[in-house]
Amino acid sequence: MASNIEAYAELCNITFGYLKSMALDCAIKLGIPKAIHLCGGGASLADILATVPMPESRRPYLPRLMRFLAASGIFSVDLDVAAAGEEGIYRLTPVSRLLVDDDSSLAPFVLTHTGKHLAGAALHLPDWFESDDPAAETPFRMAHGADLWGIMGCGDDAEMMNRLFNAGMASYSRFMMDFVVCERDVFEGLSSLVDVGGGTGTVARTIAGAFPHVKCSVLDLPNVIESIPADADGAVDYIAGDMMKSVPSADAVLLKARNLLHRFIS
Ligand SMILES: C[S@@+](CC[C@H](N)C(=O)[O-])C[C@H]1O[C@@H](n2cnc3c(N)ncnc32)[C@H](O)[C@@H]1O
Structure with missing residues (x-):
């Protein structure tokens, strides 16, 4: 019996899991992690409302969002009434601390993946498995009629998607590369390297x-x-092309950030 209850709890956890990413998306768009950061890492609801603009009619719902974000580990809450007052003090956690620094925030990475194009594509997964339509090569294509690169290349959403996706990839690459460049042996003996699908060149x-x-x-x-802004420092050559047609020669070819999930959502 107990194991059934545990299984049900896990089922609920998985079923409502998308609400965690949507609540995180909402918190970033409202600027809540930044607001807490600007208050020194801990903020009451009143402190947050002082910097996050919201109509009067929506303000009563903020505690609910904040409690959910705290239950999800995105913030912590100090409910010690004596120390924090009745509404509690919300604090950054190691997760939300990754979202607040102007130079290294991973917020663009999150927003890329929680936006309507990538998250929306995942809703088409069952239809895609049941369909034999050769035009629907991926769930993303089924949802949007083109692949991600096609949407970034032209159409109404092209500019917004370029900005969002390129910023998302750059923020995640900045974060990962701090670890990668420590592996000095990997780069020994190379005199040239081409990053294929290297985005805006952060890596x-x-x-x-x-x-x-x-x-x-x-x-x-x-x-x-x-x-890529024209004033980029010249340390790297940028080549416009299609990797399916040709790849410039170099001692090493780098291919970063393709995974099983991307096959489904882009
Ligand atoms: C998932 S992103 C990875 C970006 C970068 N490697 C990183 O880790 O931040 C994939 C990149 O491949 C590029 N791309 C997709 N199809 C391509 C093609 N046929 N030729 C060249 N680049 C392509 C996209 O524009 C995008 O910048």
Whole structure:
């Protein structure tokens, strides 16, 4: 009997799991992690409401959102009434601390994956498995009529998607590359490297900075390469092209950030 209850609890956890990512998306868009950070890492509801604009009619719902975010580990809450007052003090956790620094925040990475295009594609998974339509090569294509790169290349959402996706990839790459460049042996003996599908060049620039003897270049689709600001420092060559047609020659080819999930959602 007890194990059935545990199984039910786990089923609920999985069933309502999407609410955690949607609540996180909401918190980032409202600027709640930043508001807590600006209050020194701990803030009451009144403190949060002082910086997060919200109509009067929605304010009574903020405690519910904050309790849910705290239950999900995104914030913690100090409910010691003596110390924190009746409404509690919400604090950043190790998870939400990753979202507040202007230079290294992972907020763009989260928003890329919780947005309507990628999250919406996942809703098409069962239809996609049941369909034999060759045009619906992925659930994303079934949902949006084009793949992610097609949507970023043209159409009404192209500019927004380029900005969102490129910023998301860059924020996640900045974070990961701090660990990767510590593996110095990997880059020994290389004089050139091409990052294929290298986005706006965050990874290549980090490698070029840490290993100046490695000449780095980035190959990506024209819409991505064109979005790189003209004043980029020149440490990396940017090449617009299609990896399916040709890849520039180099001592090493880097392919980063393709995984099983991306096959479904992009
Ligand atoms: C998941 S992102 C990874 C970006 C980067 N490697 C990173 O880790 O931040 C995949 C990248 O591949 C690029 N891409 C997709 N199809 C491509 C193609 N046919 N030729 C070149 N680049 C492509 C996309 O524009 C995007 O920047």
